[in-house]
Amino acid sequence: MHEEIIRLVNVSKSFDDQQVLQNINLSISRNEFVTLLGPSGCGKTTTLRIIGGFEVADTGDVIFEGKKINNLPPYKRNLNTVFQRYALFTHMNVYENIAFGLKIKKINKTDIERKVKEVLKLVNLSGYENRDIDSLSGGQQQRIAIARALVNEPQVLLLDEPLGALDLKLRKDMQLELKRIQQSLGITFIYVTHDQEEALTMSDTIVVMKDGKIQQVGTPQDIYNEPVNAFVADFIGESNIIDGVMVRDYYVEFAGRGFECVDKGFETNEKVDVVIRPEDIKLVPVEEGMLEGVVESVIFKGVHYEMIIYGNGIRWMVHSTMMEPANTRVGMKITPYDIHIMKKVTKE
Ligand SMILES: Nc1ncnc2c1ncn2[C@@H]1O[C@H](COP(=O)(O)OP(=O)(O)OP(=O)(O)O)[C@@H](O)[C@H]1O
Numbered sequence: 001m002h003e004e005i006i007r008l009v010n011v012s013k014s015f016d017d018q019q020v021l022q023n024i025n026l027s028i029s030r031n032e033f034v035t036l037l038g039p040s041g042c043g044k045t046t047t048l049r050i051i052g053g054f055e056v057a058d059t060g061d062v063i064f065e066g067k068k069i070n071n072l073p074p075y076k077r078n079l080n081t082v083f084q085r086y087a088l089f090t091h092m093n094v095y096e097n098i099a100f101g102l103k104i105k106k107i108n109k110t111d112i113e114r115k116v117k118e119v120l121k122l123v124n125l126s127g128y129e130n131r132d133i134d135s136l137s138g139g140q141q142q143r144i145a146i147a148r149a150l151v152n153e154p155q156v157l158l159l160d161e162p163l164g165a166l167d168l169k170l171r172k173d174m175q176l177e178l179k180r181i182q183q184s185l186g187i188t189f190i191y192v193t194h195d196q197e198e199a200l201t202m203s204d205t206i207v208v209m210k211d212g213k214i215q216q217v218g219t220p221q222d223i224y225n226e227p228v229n230a231f232v233a234d235f236i237g238e239s240n241i242i243d244g245v246m247v248r249d250y251y252v253e254f255a256g257r258g259f260e261c262v263d264k265g266f267e268t269n270e271k272v273d274v275v276i277r278p279e280d281i282k283l284v285p286v287e288e289g290m291l292e293g294v295v296e297s298v299i300f301k302g303v304h305y306e307m308i309i310y311g312n313g314i315r316w317m318v319h320s321t322m323m324e325p326a327n328t329r330v331g332m333k334i335t336p337y338d339i340h341i342m343k344k345v346t347k348e
Pocket residue numbers: 015016020038039040041042043044045046047194
């Protein structure tokens with residue numbers, strides 16, 4: 001069912017002497033919502049720009065529907081881009097902004113009117129044709145920018161932090177809106193963000209990048225539950241990352257004691273990163289705990305409490321719907337399934 005639409009093969013790119021992409025290999029399917037996620041400067045935008053044709057890779061290929069398009073200019077690619085700065089024409093009204101590209105393509109007036117109406121409906125702004133751009137809110141302007149891209153009926157929409165300029169509430173609404181639009185049109189979205197929550201909410205597939213390299217490709221669930229290394233675990237959610245030693249298959253030592261775990265295949269006594277999510281540490285009476293500690297701080301986060309607990313030489317972050325006040329001595333329990341063992345990332 002997963003029909004490939006775009007493939008990047010060994011794509012590398014340098015600016016001056018700095019290598020910003022190293023051997024990127026990625027396959028994107030028709031109708032997929034793919035998010036490139038990573039910290040600032042990791043190469044997300046450059047990857048998107050190479051797909052869009054605004055930048056040319058030094059080596060490697062960009063394949064679109066089986067054909068190499070390395071040197072095809074952006075306007076000849078069957079895709080459109082929405083940027084964070086939406087670059088609408090402020091001297092034109094909504095209708096003229098959306099119709100602009102179609103007029104250049106010399107499409108007849110009746111078809112243009114019909115298409116503009118359709119995309120305005122899609123972005124929930126029916127009836128806004130005659131409004132000046134300046135009279136619209138940031139969120140509405142962004143919807144117009146999206147409508148302007150969608151009116152060309154691209155097979156692929158590239159979105160570079162399109163919600164970056166919006167406030168949190170509007171961002172959340174627009175995330176759902178974008179997902180709805182993508183699903184109702186059935187086109188491929190390639191989305192760039194550094195916001196992991198946004199990526200988890202919207203994507204079918206997340207591509208986690210760091211220093212110009214892909215770290216992991218997977219569904220939001222894969223990336224969250226089975227991160228391949230401590231970087232992904234840390235970037236995709238809050239985590240306790242502790243130095244450990246994998247004594248043998250299914251048995252790891254950290255925080256001064258041994259724990260059963262479900263991982264295997266490491267060297268005997270290999271040094272590893274142990275990743276434990278804050279919500280996976282259960283607070284229990286001291287005598288029932290595998291570990292014990294003293295609550296240092298408590299913050300109410302709305303759905304849960306975030307507690308910092310000092311014990312066995314480590315500051316543990318614990319999320320729980322139950323609150324233990326500061327200075328309380330508590331026990332902590334972790335099941336084998338919640339102990340994630342990661343290979344140490346070797347520094348290059
Ligand atoms: N045209 C350019 N000339 C020189 N350096 C560039 C150019 N474009 C990008 N870079 C550099 O390449 C690196 C990767 O940039 P890129 O914009 O792809 O990262 P990013 O992951 O999208 O980051 P951000 O989230 O901050 O936009 C950065 O160090 C950036 O400064």
